[in-house]
Amino acid sequence: MSDPLPVAARSIGFLGPQGTFTEEALRATLDEGAPRGQMRRFLPFPSMPETIEAVSVGEVDCAIVPIENSIEGSVSATLDTLAHEVENLQIVREVRHPIRHCLLARPGITLERVVKVISHPHANAQCRIWLRRNLPGREIEAANSTANAVERVASANEPWAAIGNRLAGERYGCEILEADIEDHDDNETRFVFLARQRERQDWFEPYKTSVVCEIAKDQPGALLLILQEFAFRHINLTKIESRPSKRRLGDYIFIVDMEGKVDDGPVADALRCLCCKLPRATVLGSYPVGRPLNQGTA
Numbered sequence: 001m002s003d004p005l006p007v008a009a010r011s012i013g014f015l016g017p018q019g020t021f022t023e024e025a026l027r028a029t030l031d032e033g034a035p036r037g038q039m040r041r042f043l044p045f046p047s048m049p050e051t052i053e054a055v056s057v058g059e060v061d062c063a064i065v066p067i068e069n070s071i072e073g074s075v076s077a078t079l080d081t082l083a084h085e086v087e088n089l090q091i092v093r094e095v096r097h098p099i100r101h102c103l104l105a106r107p108g109i110t111l112e113r114v115v116k117v118i119s120h121p122h123a124n125a126q127c128r129i130w131l132r133r134n135l136p137g138r139e140i141e142a143a144n145s146t147a148n149a150v151e152r153v154a155s156a157n158e159p160w161a162a163i164g165n166r167l168a169g170e171r172y173g174c175e176i177l178e179a180d181i182e183d184h185d186d187n188e189t190r191f192v193f194l195a196r197q198r199e200r201q202d203w204f205e206p207y208k209t210s211v212v213c214e215i216a217k218d219q220p221g222a223l224l225l226i227l228q229e230f231a232f233r234h235i236n237l238t239k240i241e242s243r244p245s246k247r248r249l250g251d252y253i254f255i256v257d258m259e260g261k262v263d264d265g266p267v268a269d270a271l272r273c274l275c276c277k278l279p280r281a282t283v284l285g286s287y288p289v290g291r292p293l294n295q296g297t298a
Contacts, residue, residue: 019147029064051063051065053085066191076243082194090283092199104163118143192287207286208259213253213278213281215253240256
């Protein structure tokens, strides 16, 4: 089976510390078919921007970061860093990983004693209904990652709990108070691998291309200028999202995902026309369409 990770990736950065869902997705990807003889280093980083910067400056060969969740939508820290802060990276792979949240605490702490719940804001939001019904009135605190939350809870003296995965619970010595507390059973996150250059494309695989489009100013028909280039060529868009331009209130860029390879005739023609119309049309990546990993509830 072919290697599901980027070619020649010997060091891989991920959102840390150890025990995050990002690490879980990375290891599940390896289980899907990476050659066993290859030696790779996995390096955790404390935040999404720092993880992305590590591959941008060459500290690691590639990095894996979350980009979209089926409950909470896009991961804004990832999108904004790719759209505004780095210019030398490409999305080269995507994987879809099931997310099964657990409420974790130190041994001896019961659900009734919990006074605070800590986790990454996305994880807290994915369990919003469960928290409201089972821990009403408890303080909810944000952490840099789910594993960072579990690590803090494990070293605290107070009766705190964290939302994380079984991997983090085992790594930091916490017990599961409740399992599968996500608000929707089919919860999954899309992760992307980033590298400094685009890889050779496999012409037999379905591909997706992601583009950042910037308009000159907010005016009637501005978005239509972008969409009509794809509609005219019968290019199917799988996602379109606006993000703040970081310049002024009410000014936006658009991030567009479409079916097809960047070198396909219709896609290439559409991008050429957009480059003539817009002040900026940047390809974030052209990569194989991700499929759900064969992963249980780990």
